[in-house]
Amino acid sequence: xxxxxxxxxxxxxxxxxxxxxxxxxxxxxxxxxxxxxxxxxxxxxxxxxxxxxxxxxxxxxxxxxxxxxxxxxxxxxxxxxxxxxxxxxxxxxxxxxxxxxxxxxxxxxxxxxxxxxxxxxxxxxxxxxxxxxxxxxxxxxxxxxxxxxxxxxxxxxxxxxxxxxxxxxxxxxxxxxxxxxxxxxxxxxxxxxxxxxx
Amino acid sequence: xxxxxxxxxxxxxxxxxxxxxxxxxxxxxxxxxxxxxxxxxxxxxxxxxxxxxxxxxxxxxxxxxxxxxxxxxxxxxxxxxxxxxxxxxxxxxxxxxxxxxxxxxxxxxxxxxxxxxxxxxxxxxxxxxxxxxxxxxxxxxxxxxxxxxxxxxxxxxxxxxxxxxxxxxxxxxxxxxxxxxxxxxxxxxxxxxxxxxx
Amino acid sequence: xxxxxxxxxxxxxxxxxxxxxxxxxxxxxxxxxxxxxxxxxxxxxxxxxxxxxxxxxxxxxxxxxxxxxxxxxxxxxxxxxxxxxxxxxxxxxxxxxxxxxxxxxxxxxxxxxxxxxxxxxxxxxxxxxxxxxxxxxxxxxxxxxxxxxxxxxxxxxxxxxxxxxxxxxxxxxxxxxxxxxxxxxxxxxxxxxxxxxx
Amino acid sequence: xxxxxxxxxxxxxxxxxxxxxxxxxxxxxxxxxxxxxxxxxxxxxxxxxxxxxxxxxxxxxxxxxxxxxxxxxxxxxxxxxxxxxxxxxxxxxxxxxxxxxxxxxxxxxxxxxxxxxxxxxxxxxxxxxxxxxxxxxxxxxxxxxxxxxxxxxxxxxxxxxxxxxxxxxxxxxxxxxxxxxxxxxxxxxxxxxxxxxx
DNA sequence: CATGAATGAGAATTCATTCAT
DNA sequence: TATGAATGAATTCTCATTCAT
Numbered sequence: 001x002x003x004x005x006x007x008x009x010x011x012x013x014x015x016x017x018x019x020x021x022x023x024x025x026x027x028x029x030x031x032x033x034x035x036x037x038x039x040x041x042x043x044x045x046x047x048x049x050x051x052x053x054x055x056x057x058x059x060x061x062x063x064x065x066x067x068x069x070x071x072x073x074x075x076x077x078x079x080x081x082x083x084x085x086x087x088x089x090x091x092x093x094x095x096x097x098x099x100x101x102x103x104x105x106x107x108x109x110x111x112x113x114x115x116x117x118x119x120x121x122x123x124x125x126x127x128x129x130x131x132x133x134x135x136x137x138x139x140x141x142x143x144x145x146x147x148x149x150x151x152x153x154x155x156x157x158x159x160x161x162x163x164x165x166x167x168x169x170x171x172x173x174x175x176x177x178x179x180x181x182x183x184x185x186x187x188x189x190x191x192x193x194x195x196x197x198x
Numbered sequence: 199x200x201x202x203x204x205x206x207x208x209x210x211x212x213x214x215x216x217x218x219x220x221x222x223x224x225x226x227x228x229x230x231x232x233x234x235x236x237x238x239x240x241x242x243x244x245x246x247x248x249x250x251x252x253x254x255x256x257x258x259x260x261x262x263x264x265x266x267x268x269x270x271x272x273x274x275x276x277x278x279x280x281x282x283x284x285x286x287x288x289x290x291x292x293x294x295x296x297x298x299x300x301x302x303x304x305x306x307x308x309x310x311x312x313x314x315x316x317x318x319x320x321x322x323x324x325x326x327x328x329x330x331x332x333x334x335x336x337x338x339x340x341x342x343x344x345x346x347x348x349x350x351x352x353x354x355x356x357x358x359x360x361x362x363x364x365x366x367x368x369x370x371x372x373x374x375x376x377x378x379x380x381x382x383x384x385x386x387x388x389x390x391x392x393x394x395x396x
Numbered sequence: 397x398x399x400x401x402x403x404x405x406x407x408x409x410x411x412x413x414x415x416x417x418x419x420x421x422x423x424x425x426x427x428x429x430x431x432x433x434x435x436x437x438x439x440x441x442x443x444x445x446x447x448x449x450x451x452x453x454x455x456x457x458x459x460x461x462x463x464x465x466x467x468x469x470x471x472x473x474x475x476x477x478x479x480x481x482x483x484x485x486x487x488x489x490x491x492x493x494x495x496x497x498x499x500x501x502x503x504x505x506x507x508x509x510x511x512x513x514x515x516x517x518x519x520x521x522x523x524x525x526x527x528x529x530x531x532x533x534x535x536x537x538x539x540x541x542x543x544x545x546x547x548x549x550x551x552x553x554x555x556x557x558x559x560x561x562x563x564x565x566x567x568x569x570x571x572x573x574x575x576x577x578x579x580x581x582x583x584x585x586x587x588x589x590x591x592x593x594x
Numbered sequence: 595x596x597x598x599x600x601x602x603x604x605x606x607x608x609x610x611x612x613x614x615x616x617x618x619x620x621x622x623x624x625x626x627x628x629x630x631x632x633x634x635x636x637x638x639x640x641x642x643x644x645x646x647x648x649x650x651x652x653x654x655x656x657x658x659x660x661x662x663x664x665x666x667x668x669x670x671x672x673x674x675x676x677x678x679x680x681x682x683x684x685x686x687x688x689x690x691x692x693x694x695x696x697x698x699x700x701x702x703x704x705x706x707x708x709x710x711x712x713x714x715x716x717x718x719x720x721x722x723x724x725x726x727x728x729x730x731x732x733x734x735x736x737x738x739x740x741x742x743x744x745x746x747x748x749x750x751x752x753x754x755x756x757x758x759x760x761x762x763x764x765x766x767x768x769x770x771x772x773x774x775x776x777x778x779x780x781x782x783x784x785x786x787x788x789x790x791x792x
Numbered sequence: 793c794a795t796g797a798a799t800g801a802g803a804a805t806t807c808a809t810t811c812a813t
Numbered sequence: 814t815a816t817g818a819a820t821g822a823a824t825t826c827t828c829a830t831t832c833a834t
Contacts, residue, residue, distance in 0.1 A: 009793090009794085023311070024311055025310050025311035025312055026225050026310070027224055027225035027310065027312060028311070028312075030827075030828055030829080031828070031829060031830080032796095032827095032828070032829090035795095035796085040794075040795085041794055041795035041796055042794095042795075042796065042797095042829090042830080042831090043793085043794055043795055043796075043831085043832085044793080044794055044795075046829095046830070046831080047793065047794075051829075051830085052828095052829060052830090107309050108309055108310070111223070111305060111306050111309070112223050112224070112225060113222060113223035113225075113226060114223070114225065114226075144379070144383060146375075146376060146379035146380075146383075147361075147375060147379065147380065148372075150364060150368055151361060151364045151365070151368070151369070151375070153364075154360040154361060154363050154364035154368070155357050155360045155361045155364070155380065155383075156357075156360070157360055158356040158357050158358070158359050158360015158361065158363065159353050159354075159356045159357035159360060160356070161356050161360070162352045162353045162354070162355050162356015162357060162359070162360075163345075163349060163352060163353045163356065165352055165356065166348060166349045166351075166352035166353070167349070170348055170349070170352070171349070174346075175346075177344075177345060177349065178344055178345075181342070181344035181345065182344075182345065182353065185342060185344075185353075185387045185388055186387055187387075188386055188387045188388075189383045189384055189385075189386045189387025189388070190383055190387070207818075207819080228802080228803055228804080229803075229804060229805080230802090230803075230804090233821095238819075238820085239819060239820040239821050240804085240805080240806095240820085240821065240822095241805090241806080241807080241818090241819065241820055241821070242818075242819050242820075244804090244805065244806075245817090245818060245819070246818095248805095249804080249805085250803095250804070250805090405797075405798075420707060421705070421706050421707035421708070422620075422621055422706070423620050423621035423706060423707075423708060424707060424708075426823080426824060426825080427824075427825060427826080428823090428824075428825090431800095436798075436799085437798060437799040437800050438799085438800070438801095438825090438826080438827095439797090439798065439799055439800070439826090439827080439828080440797075440798050440799075442825090442826065442827075443796090443797060443798070444797095446826095447825085447826080448824095448825070448826090503705060504705050504706075507701050507702055507705070507759075508619045508620070508621065508702070509617070509618055509619035509622070510619055510621060510622070540775070540779060542771075542772055542775035542776075542779075543771055543772075543775065543776065544768075544769075546760060546764055547757060547760045547761070547764070547765070547771065549760075550756045550757060550759055550760035550764070551753050551756045551757045551760070551776065551779075552753075552756070553756050554752040554753045554754070554755050554756015554757065554759065555749050555750075555752050555753035555756060555780075556752070557752050557756070558748040558749045558750070558751050558752015558753060558755070558756075559741075559745060559748060559749045559752065561748055561752065562744060562745045562747075562748035562749070563745070566744055566745070566748070567745070571742075573740075573741060573745070574740060577738070577740035577741065578740075578741065578749065581738060581740075581749075581783045581784055582783055583783075584782055584783045584784075585779045585780055585781075585782045585783025585784070586779055586782075586783070603814090603815090624806075624807050624808080625807070625808060625809080626806095626807070626808090626817095629816095629817085634815075634816085635815055635816035635817050636808090636809080636810090636816075636817065636818095637810085637811085637814080637815055637816055637817075638814080638815055638816075640808095640809070640810080641814065641815075645808080645809085646807095646808060646809090
């Protein structure tokens with residue numbers, strides 16, 4: 001019962017922080033605003049998070065952790081194309097099936113120096129499989145190698161994020177969209193063209 | 199040197215602001231830091247820009263204006279593929295041939311609510327030709343139509359920005375990169391697959 | 397003593413602000429000076445009053461409210477002369493029996509555009525009974541009607557304030573003064589001369 | 595011709611300063627605002643007036659000098675009542691026949707510490723005849739002596755200023771007003787009542 | 793654990809004044 | 814003389830953080 005309440009408070013704070021950061025921007029959000037939105041006192045926030053930075057980083061890593069379950073498939077085990085498609089689909093559907101604040105919050109934070117190096121290492125870890133599979137694909141001559149695998153990975157992540165940006169700021173339910181097609185589109189872009197006769 | 203010659207003060211401020219924002223991030227830059235870096239007094243900044251917000255927005259729109267020359271080619275006049283490729287190439291080479299601060303500054307600002315709706319309308323204007331050509335390509339059955347043209351445009355912009363992010367933060371001259379191949383990669387992704395037998 | 401007990405902070409700020417404004421003048425008082433005098437931090441002031449302007453206006457209206465108890469006697473109920481004299485006496489004795497800052501602060505503010513229209517409406521409300529009784533007196537032919545009642549009211553207020561200005565800046569206890577005689581003096585001025593033979 | 599221009603500039607500055615101070619208040623007027631209103635550069639102001647304080651004080655004393663012609667009638671020479679009435683009438687008509695900024699500017703400044711002691715001595719000098727005549731009247735048993743002459747003088751000045759405040763902020767040409775009646779009213783107030791039988 | 797008033801260093805902004813043109 | 818961009822100290826205001834209740 002008590003723990004319930006505590007967990008509830010922490011979640012209310014996280015919720016409020018995400019909402020308000022998405023609305024007003026990282027730079028112009030104060031702890032007092034978060035407290036007001038969360039309907040708690042300032043003290044409650046500082047009970048759960050020692051500093052503002054840690055609050056932001058904590059939310060950031062919470063989301064990354066949700067996104068990257070402990071056990072990540074090893075790219076080596078699977079067919080390159082399958083791994084690539086499932087990685088991308090997972091990335092998209094993770095955000096699509098969650099409150100819009102999840103993606104928009106991450107999108108705000110990603111370029112900001114408030115995110116500690118520590119938190120950024122988490123990013124790297126989640127980014128790594130993508131780089132790996134692209135490199136593997138290049139070695140297998142399945143994927144274009146005009147650019148280093150890292151560059152392709154940035155390109156792919158940019159494309160996915162661009163789509164999600166559209167989804168969460170422009171999409172209006174008018175019709176069904178299929179993330180699957182999107183990941184296929186990216187794959188079509190980066191894969192090597194079939195040789196004639198193949 | 200007590201007094202500054204008139205000329206160039208505004209540009210020195212813009213320069214300094216871009217540099218320092220790229221270094222420390224939008225949120226953690228103070229007007230005093232900008233003044234120090236620009237070697238002006240604080241008042242000089244406020245002489246040229248009424249508020250911090252307007253300074254940022256002004257730089258933002260200055261760059262967008264540079265990027266979008268008054269006369270934009272009309273997508274209707276050209277072959278779809280050519281227009282798409284030249285649009286994307288122009289976008290990439292604009293940033294690649296300019297100081298890295300240009301892109302990194304824009305990238306910082308783009309997701310931030312500090313950019314006013316007014317400035318964002320400029321974005322829309324520069325974005326529009328891309329949406330148009332994608333829509334035209336869809337009507338011509340040249341481009342996949344699983345997603346609305348706007349979504350594809352976000353996707354394309356995301357991909358280009360992802361690449362530039364890599365270019366300006368990871369690229370180390372090790373070897374020659376060709377933006378042309380990148381835009382071709384995107385085109386390969388979004389174009390309709392050739393029918394067998396064609 | 398690092399932290400202040402809650403109670404009384406607002407009053408200490410008001411107190412300090414009045415004192416220091418009376419000493420140095422509205423224009424040359426800074427929030428830092430007020431904070432120092434009140435022995436609070438600057439933040440405490442802004443916790444209670446959103447801006448410097450609102451602090452001033454708040455003090456102004458606080459005093460006006462003290463001065464005008466909710467229930468004001470209706471001029472219609474009483475003999476004109478009695479009402480006039482009691483109104484004036486009340487005005488004088490209110491300030492005479494309070495710290496000199498009360499009057500001197502009001503006197504500073506009254507002509508200053510820092511006092512918002514909103515606060516000025518309070519003035520009007522407290523001013524109204526005076527205008528009313530003068531108008532009534534004019535209708536009864538008890539009071540000279542060379543000038544509109546409003547003009548007379550400004551005149552009367554000016555006279556009372558002039559006296560108070562003397563009282564708080566020049567009076568030195570040398571001898572007893574009687575505000576009652578003053579209000580009588582004003583009355584003698586504005587009343588109609590007795591007809592010969594009456 | 596040249597001198598003309600210079601005199602013109604100085605007057606434009608004085609004019610502009612008075613206007614804007616009356617509008618916005620002494621505290622919130624900057625030299626830049628004055629320059630803009632006067633349609634001059636900042637330098638022009640500093641050619642004519644070494645500091646902001648001196649500008650204000652200069653205007654203040656300019657008006658006082660206009661008001662108090664070098665030769666002031668000596669109260670001793672005239673009948674007390676005549677001197678009192680002509681003094682008061684002169685005070686009122688001086689302001690009434692001049693732009694409203696004259697009075698309203700003086701009213702703003704009078705309580706402010708920006709007015710130097712030097713300038714204030716001018717006030718005293720113009721105030722002195724009033725105190726003198728009231729004292730003389732008291733010695734002659736023509737004027738009530740419940741209060742010291744200085745107090746009466748403050749009272750009288752307050753009354754006159756109160757009237758002018760009405761005149762310049764409320765009066766709307768509806769009908770003719772007669773300052774003469776006003777000064778008579780004050781006289782009626784402060785003079786000793788006639789003994790019955792006299 | 794929770795509250796929110798209080799702290800005070802630091803950020804944004806203003807403005808009297810100077811001076812190259 | 815006139816101009817107005819530039820200076821930078823002073824001022825207003827903000828906000829992460831603490832702590833008495």
